Amino acid sequence: MDIKTASALRRLRLVSGPEAISFLLLLVASVLKRTTEFNAVPALGWIHAVLFILYVLFWADAWNRAKWTLKTAAFYFLMSVLPTGGFFADRRLKAEVEDAVIASRARAEGVVGA
Template sequence: MRTPISRLRTIGIYEGISYLLLLGIAMPIKYMAGIPEVVKYTGWAHGVLFVLYMMSVLEVTLTHNWSIKKVAAAVIASLLPFGPFILDKKLLKDEETKKEEPARQVA
C-alpha cells in the first residue's frame, strides 16, 4: 500500500467484501433468524470501510488528477455489490500499462 492507487485497490477490496457480507449474510440472518446484532456490527465495519474508500478516492483524485468520469465510476462502483472488484481489475490494468510505458519509450 505504498501508492494512492494501491491503497484504493486494497481498501476497495475490503469494502466490497464487507458489502457482500452485509447483503449476503448479515441481512438474511437478521430477517430469518431474528438476530439484528449481526447487521449492527457488519454495517458498522462496512461504514468505516466505505468512509476510508471515499477518502482514498479523494486522495487518488488529487494525486493523479482523475477526471470527473473516473471519480463517478469509483463512487458508483462502491454502491454496487461487485463494483469494487470490477474497479480493482481496471485499476490493476491501468497500473500495469503505466509501468510498461517508460520501458517502451527507452527501447
C-alpha cells in the first residue's frame, strides 16, 4: 500500500468513531423523545446524517484505493449501519493503517519483500 491508501484508511478510521457515537446518541434521543418532552432528534439527526455521508464517501475511497475484496468492503459498510459497528471498524482499520505505513516505509527504504 502507498501513503495515499494509508491516508484513505486513516480518514475512514477518523470518521468511524464519531459516526458510531452519533448513532448511539440518536438512538438515545429517539427513546427520550417518546418517553419525555426532550426532543434532540432533529439536531442529532443532522449530525449523524453528515457523519454517515462522510463515512460512506471515505469508505468508497478506501475501497477503491485499498483494492478490498467485496467481503471486506461489505464488512466495513455493515459496520456503518450497526449502532456500535464504527468502534469495531476503527479497531480493524487501525491495524490496516499501521501495516500500510510500515510497508510504505519499508519500500521507501528499499527493504526486500515489502
